[in-house]
Amino acid sequence: MLITCPYCGPRDVIEFTYQGDGNRERPDPASQNFEAWNAYVYDRLNPAGDHNEIWQHSGGCRTHLKVVRNTLTHEISSVAFMRGDHGRGDHGSAARRKAEDKS
Amino acid sequence: MAEYSAFSLLANALKGNKDWKPAWRKPDPKASYDVIIIGGGGHGLATAYYLAKEHGITNVAVVEKGWLGSGNVGRNTTAVRSNYLLPANTRFYEHSMKLWENLSHELNYNVMFSQRGCLNLAHTPAQFDDYARRGNAMRHLGVDAELMTPAEIKRLIPALDISHSARFPVVGGLMQRRAGTARHDAVAWGYARGADRRGVDIIENCEVTGFLRDGDRISGVATSRGDIRARKVAVAVAGSTGRVMQMAGIETMPIESHVLQAFVTESLKPFIDTVVTFGMGHFYMSQSDKGGLIYGGDIDGYNSYAQRGNLPVVDEVMSEMLALFPGLARVRMLRSWGGVCDMSMDGSPIITTGPLPGMYLNCGWCYGGFKATPASGWCFAWTIAKDQPHDLNAPFTLDRFHRGLVIDDKGQGANPRLH
Numbered sequence: 001m002l003i004t005c006p007y008c009g010p011r012d013v014i015e016f017t018y019q020g021d022g023n024r025e026r027p028d029p030a031s032q033n034f035e036a037w038n039a040y041v042y043d044r045l046n047p048a049g050d051h052n053e054i055w056q057h058s059g060g061c062r063t064h065l066k067v068v069r070n071t072l073t074h075e076i077s078s079v080a081f082m083r084g085d086h087g088r089g090d091h092g093s094a095a096r097r098k099a100e101d102k103s
Numbered sequence: 104m105a106e107y108s109a110f111s112l113l114a115n116a117l118k119g120n121k122d123w124k125p126a127w128r129k130p131d132p133k134a135s136y137d138v139i140i141i142g143g144g145g146h147g148l149a150t151a152y153y154l155a156k157e158h159g160i161t162n163v164a165v166v167e168k169g170w171l172g173s174g175n176v177g178r179n180t181t182a183v184r185s186n187y188l189l190p191a192n193t194r195f196y197e198h199s200m201k202l203w204e205n206l207s208h209e210l211n212y213n214v215m216f217s218q219r220g221c222l223n224l225a226h227t228p229a230q231f232d233d234y235a236r237r238g239n240a241m242r243h244l245g246v247d248a249e250l251m252t253p254a255e256i257k258r259l260i261p262a263l264d265i266s267h268s269a270r271f272p273v274v275g276g277l278m279q280r281r282a283g284t285a286r287h288d289a290v291a292w293g294y295a296r297g298a299d300r301r302g303v304d305i306i307e308n309c310e311v312t313g314f315l316r317d318g319d320r321i322s323g324v325a326t327s328r329g330d331i332r333a334r335k336v337a338v339a340v341a342g343s344t345g346r347v348m349q350m351a352g353i354e355t356m357p358i359e360s361h362v363l364q365a366f367v368t369e370s371l372k373p374f375i376d377t378v379v380t381f382g383m384g385h386f387y388m389s390q391s392d393k394g395g396l397i398y399g400g401d402i403d404g405y406n407s408y409a410q411r412g413n414l415p416v417v418d419e420v421m422s423e424m425l426a427l428f429p430g431l432a433r434v435r436m437l438r439s440w441g442g443v444c445d446m447s448m449d450g451s452p453i454i455t456t457g458p459l460p461g462m463y464l465n466c467g468w469c470y471g472g473f474k475a476t477p478a479s480g481w482c483f484a485w486t487i488a489k490d491q492p493h494d495l496n497a498p499f500t501l502d503r504f505h506r507g508l509v510i511d512d513k514g515q516g517a518n519p520r521l522h
Contacts, residue, residue, distance in 0.1 A: 001413045013413055014418075020520070021359070035505070042448045043357060044355055044357070045355055046345035046360055046406065048346045048360075071407050
């Protein structure tokens with residue numbers, strides 16, 4: 001299984017750490033809604049087919065990735081950065097521009 | 104019931120083995136039954152057997168989407184043990200062990216149950232202390248357990264590297280002598296025949312495509328071979344639990360499906376006559392009567408319904424094998440395969456009434472379902488027949504997660520890929 005990291009390109013799955021189901025939504029940390037917390041911790045959609053999941057490129061650039069992977073075929077249809085801005089692909093150029101402005 | 108005896112074997116051999124009856128019929132589904140069991144694996148077949156034998160409920164159908172025993176009952180590494188820490192698990196698996204000890208006689212079918220022992224190796228003093236604690240917990244509940252020294256372990260398993268220069272030196276081990284292995288296919292076939300002879304219909308190639316409802320109540324199943332009605336519908340589908348429950352309108356479960364790989368080598372002369380597990384990684388190995396070493400390790404660690412895994416786990420398992428047995432470096436691996444495991448959120452199973460009226464649920468076996476087969480069927484049959492759990496499976500509810508009553512033997516938390 002290869003995962004195409006937006007930074008590093010296609011890499012073997014051994015470089016990545018699975019961080020689990022990406023469908024879950026963490027309640028507000030101040031929330032006292034026990035049902036919502038229980039659902040967040042314990043309940044899973046567990047689909048047979050496309051699955052939203054979180055992987056970290058722990059043996060590479062260490063970014064967290066949003067991956068859509070088919071649980072029946074292991075085929076990966078989409079990989080994006082967890083943090084929205086990074087997903088647009090201009091993160092590197094924006095950082096460079098900032099550095100150029102300072103100089 | 105004694106269809107197989109020395110006399111019948113001899114008589115059939117003299118007649119050229121032409122007169123054996125098939126071990127189970129191939130009936131067409133009837134319009135309705137008292138109980139439908141979804142899933143013709145070990146647990147479903149054992150449930151049907153004990154429903155008929157212990158509770159006199161024989162108007163039962165087992166519906167199986169593939170062929171009988173095509174799932175995890177034929178894919179596991181055949182180890183049977185009851186060396187758990189927490190009382191709920193220990194009592195349940197020890198009940199299973201007692202059923203295993205008489206299973207070949209019970210079924211008049213040789214399941215080749217061999218109590219060759221199961222040894223957990225400890226590689227640090229802290230781990231050895233932890234095993235002492237677990238051994239004491241087991242003995243407290245009447246289960247056999249003993250600590251072994253490296254010298255005793257070396258006598259038992261001469262091929263094991265216990266030297267100080269080993270990658271992870273062995274400091275001791277926890278042995279359960281009554282543990283062992285069984286022939287997994289024979290378990291499925293034995294239960295199937297026992298259930299069939301008592302009137303249970305085993306319907307293969309019959310995939311459930313939906314549930315029939317009578318108001319709120321589940322009243323049967325829609326299948327690829329037509330609708331079948333039943334007063335009670337029991338689900339025992341292991342790795343497919345999520346898919347089947349979604350057909351019933353239950354979107355989420357405290358379950359993730361993961362793939363576990365297993366391996367077998369070419370046949371060797373007698374090499375190891377016990378089941379051994381590695382304490383510094385996840386690895387276990389035994390030798391089949393045919394001579395192949397049967398071994399496996401961790402689940403691949405990501406959600407999967409694919410019944411096949413990836414190379415990193417293969418590499419890891421082989422490395423662990425060689426850390427323990429350097430002498431196996433040249434042995435060739437013959438086959439590998441994968442099975443889909445229903446990993447629960449606390450590593451313990453679910454055997455319960457519900458969650459919908461008319462429905463009964465058996466799942467969450469993680470990768471330890473084979474050893475549970477007799478007790479799982481026994482307890483599930485009780486639960487279906489009496490509409491309430493037996494004391495042994497009363498802790499294994501579905502709502503225990505939301506009520507804070509988890510049974511987490513390993514203390515890993517709600518992280519199924521680590522159980």
